[in-house]
Amino acid sequence: MSCEHLICAACAGPVVEGRCPVCREGRAKVHHHGFMGLSPLVIALIVLLVVALVALTHVSGY
Structure with missing residues (x-):
């Protein structure tokens, strides 16, 4: 809008x-902006980074 x-x-x-x-x-x-004033693109990138870090720690744990 x-x-x-x-x-x-x-x-x-x-x-x-x-x-x-x-x-x-x-x-x-x-x-209005997304969560805490961040754009949806930045939020998506943060989520993607967190998922990648969790995947890396999970793979390196074996």
């Missing part, structure tokens, strides 16, 4: 400009 075409009910300005606190909050909700 994009906030390019959304109009703020509080200030009647485009939400994308973030003129008032209501605009900024709405823009933040539309453009």
